[in-house]
Amino acid sequence: MELNIIHVDMDAFYASVEEQDNPKIKGLPVIVGGLSNHGIVTTANYEARKYGIHSAMPIFMAKKKCPKGCYVFPRMKRYQEVSKEVFSILYEFTDLIEQVSIDEAYLDISNISMEPLELVMKIKEKVMIDTGLTMSVGVSYNKFLAKLASDWNKPDGIKVITEDMVPNILLPLPVRKVHGIGPKSAKKLNGIGVYTIEDLLGLSEYFLIELFGKAGMEIYSRIRGIDYRKVNTTRERKSLGVERTFEEATSDKKVLMKYLERFSEELSYDLKNRGIHGRTITLKIKDENFAVQTRSKTLNEYINDLPQIFDISLELLEEIEIHNKIRLIGITASNLMTSELEQLSLFD
Template identity: 35%
Template sequence: MAEFLITTDLRKILHVDIDAFYAQVEMRDNPELRNRPLIISRDPAETGGRGVVATANYVARALGVHSAMSAVEARQLAPEGVFLSPNFKKYRQVSKTIHHIFHTFTEKIEPVALDEAYLDMTDSHLSGASIAAQIRHQILKETGLTSSIGISHNKLLAKLGSEFNKPNGVTVITHDNMLSFLAELPIGDFRGVGAKTKAKFSALKVENGLQLRQLPKETLRGLFGKMGENLYWQTRGVHFGEVQWQRQQQSVGKEATFRYFIHNEIDVHKAFKQLANEMIAALKVKQLTGRTLNIKIRDDAFNTITRAITRETPWPLSETLITQTAQSVFEEVIQTPFSVRLLGLSISNLQSSTFEEMTLF
């Protein structure tokens, strides 16, 4: 059953990550640092040995320096290393540019860090590789920084992919190459495998994804609990987590204020029809639809009535249906005679509309 589910996951997820972000920004601004071990951390000599490495350039990494290591240890590994205190103000500014670039590709962005995000590009007709090339080009052009991108049908594989070809690389993991990719992956690269777990696996002679895959689910659960079961699925490339994006827009709609107040139902109907028309056009442009229809009515005394009608499934983008619904709500809540100065329609609980929904009406 699970194997069947895997092959039906047709999403297009990208994980974008700037290479050694803080270090790369500093090298960009001071090219002399490029060929020296650069450690982003307060100098242990100035802090009495305290401090932790935020990140390091690849020259320092080649010497064994890595993030979260104590600065003293980093100094021992890289005695010639340059220590620079992090300049978060500058990094946040660069980060803004990077996330702005993401937003030119999609709204479905899950930011993970200043320099890192998941993008759900399932709706794009372009290939993941082509999108990745454009994003990397744009980041380089606007910030001078290189990035790495992993592309796959889920977040787990996208993330593993971006790590795989670092720095300055792209990895596409498909349904076809997924199992061989995971087979060769060192055990320490799987999510949640720290030094302790790695040592336990070492004792079991499990060093890579292929060996991990040969362990029964029960064995893994017995050894590592929930995380063990999680690893069982990881080595099969199964992960259903969605890209957690913030819907930027809460609703799409239109309002009309009447210079001459409306007093009869024919004009109300006409107005709703026009509003429905414009709202539907806006929704189509944004490729959105939603489950809640909001109707707003304001009378000449500025009393405002709003009604919301939420359906199980998104509202069909049908002018007739929306106009009639609004009209009947109006007749239900407004008594004659009336004098209306404003009418409004909007759709909320938005979601992206599929091609089928777009063309059905």
């Protein structure tokens, strides 16, 4: 099969931007996140990760692991500026780009005559020259394998997965590496003795559908190298959201509020970046017993500003009674409308 999909993922993006802007901290363990003890780690560079620090870890815990680390408060506007620089470079090579997040995208290179590896090297070189940042890139014949490949040799890596390498290359990987298997699904599989993709390959499609519903069919196909999803440049979204599963469950409301503040900032950026507004904000939490609670509020107006999203998410948090420790929290905007349509409706 043709190697026509590239997945690009910037390396420790926020921390890398901080290092590039402040050369004095290069080589140090850099941790980006809220600076109070109730804050959370947004990004840690690879030096900091050697101490066991990861995103979503509470800052007080990170400071215990790495007391001499360089702790930096996030500068979202600066990260957005650099993200636009990176994507403008990508668009010099192709228009077939699906932006997944501020620092991650799929590229369809079917119409580019250049050899995939030569193209990847040119993209990486251009990004490094213009921004000083590195990216890791995966190349394959579908989105699942390309994303898997981009995570293979981080940081600053390149990995190619060809058809003849599948499924052997996948066999030792943990099941959580499969797109569509989250922490809860991985735990369910571990509970029946399934830990790796090799174990997963021993399960029938019927069994996986019984276990996971429609997603089971997709999982069955993906671990066999089949993924028909296209690079979607004009995807119409019904909702847009941010959520995170904690390494350690918490009942500290101040910690949850800090997450919501960061998520509101990320969600506002994503909405504005796509030129859309939302009218419904939904808060979702999942406790340590996997019980899920959601609360929603639908407004009379369309919004995409950080303060409005944050205020509503806090309001929704107050409506939820928390009896157990929380292991996941997230917010979503739905009832979406493009900015152009919203402007027309105001004039109308």
